[in-house]
Amino acid sequence: MSNAQVTRPGPVTRLWRWLPTTTDRRVRFIVWASLVCQVLLIGTGGAVRLTGSGLGCPTWPRCTADSFVSTPEMGIHGVIEFGNRLLTFVLTAVVVLAFLFVLRMRKQRRELFWLTFAQGMSIPLQAVLGGITVLTGLNPYIVGAHFLVSIALVALSTVLVWRVLRGPRGHHAATPPAYARLVHVVSGVVLLTVVVGVLTTGSGPHAGDAATPRNGLDPAVMDHVHSWPAYATLALTLAVVVWTFRTGLPRRFPLALLGVELVQIAVGIAQARTGLPPLLVGSHMVLAALLVAATTALVLSLREDQSPSEAQLTVDSPESVRV
Numbered sequence: 270m271s272n273a274q275v276t277r278p279g280p281v282t283r284l285w286r287w288l289p290t291t292t293d294r295r296v297r298f299i300v301w302a303s304l305v306c307q308v309l310l311i312g313t314g315g316a317v318r319l320t321g322s323g324l325g326c327p328t329w330p331r332c333t334a335d336s337f338v339s340t341p342e343m344g345i346h347g348v349i350e351f352g353n354r355l356l357t358f359v360l361t362a363v364v365v366l367a368f369l370f371v372l373r374m375r376k377q378r379r380e381l382f383w384l385t386f387a388q389g390m391s392i393p394l395q396a397v398l399g400g401i402t403v404l405t406g407l408n409p410y411i412v413g414a415h416f417l418v419s420i421a422l423v424a425l426s427t428v429l430v431w432r433v434l435r436g437p438r439g440h441h442a443a444t445p446p447a448y449a450r451l452v453h454v455v456s457g458v459v460l461l462t463v464v465v466g467v468l469t470t471g472s473g474p475h476a477g478d479a480a481t482p483r484n485g486l487d488p489a490v491m492d493h494v495h496s497w498p499a500y501a502t503l504a505l506t507l508a509v510v511v512w513t514f515r516t517g518l519p520r521r522f523p524l525a526l527l528g529v530e531l532v533q534i535a536v537g538i539a540q541a542r543t544g545l546p547p548l549l550v551g552s553h554m555v556l557a558a559l560l561v562a563a564t565t566a567l568v569l570s571l572r573e574d575q576s577p578s579e580a581q582l583t584v585d586s587p588e589s590v591r592v
Contacts, residue, residue, distance in 0.1 A: 288370065288373045289374070291374075292378075295370055296367075296370045296371065296433055297433055299366050299367045299370055300429050300430045300433045303360070303363050303426050304423070304426040304430050306356070307426045307558070308559065310357065310419060311416070311557075312555045314416070314554075315551040316349060318412070320349055364389050364392060368386060368388070380438070381429070384425065384428060391418070395415070398414060399415060409471035409481075412471065417464070417467060420463055424561050427561075427569075431566060436575040437574065437575045438572060438574060439572055439574050441572070442571065443570065444518060445516075448512055448571075452567055452568060455502060455505045455564065458498050458502045458505060459502055459561065463561065465494055465495045465498055468484065468486060468495075469486075469492060470550075471483060472484050472487065473488045473491075495537075499530075500534075503530050503531075506530055509526075519570065522566050530560065533556040533560055536549055
């Protein structure tokens, strides 16, 4: 019988061994969850504004001077605003898990490590922006900046999902240069559409609180100005789709983008002609997030990707972590 003492691995070692070493089902689920949460956060943020609940929790980081949660006296507005803050904690948990799930792959899949790291760093940034939004009485430009950061995070989360499903960025173009240039023009006009949309919303009636001032721009004029890049985006996307049909290029992502644009334009026209009802305005905001996700996927499709097997993995040995 051996006199050698067998030591049981400590909890950190067991956790390390449990973490994924490939982009398995757990990793795929959590990155999709991060994208869904980013879109949902835009939806709940829209609900806060559209129900006049922007100051439902009148201070930050607490909901009241004495409580982190809403109180019965604050009514439905407090519940809605606190619910939006609560979703941030859910998103935080998802982002932390995503970071942990790629940690053992950090040397071989650096892009996953840095994408999840950037997501993690966005959490305090968004929290600070949310606090400034409340403390400045829902200044429309701060609210707009908060929304634009959320839109950027939707794009970042889309890249993360793409890289997990399709592998690292390849070294070769998958499309002709002229086609790629057209797609990049589309993405630039989409960005312009979103920014002008933020300014348009900041001029309109849905301020988040009845006493909140607007940005001073004429909402009727801004509706028209917002429509110009939106229609330009549609025309350019139609050109991309026609190009794919004529040359046999992949059509999946151009058609997905076109579909989102058609729904977005229909909702935009409907809300403008019906007095900006909150439900349609909220749908328009969520569709903006889906528009950015679809555009990001189209841009990513311009290059070949390495297969997961090409990028795979000689991960850190579990014995490299001891407790």
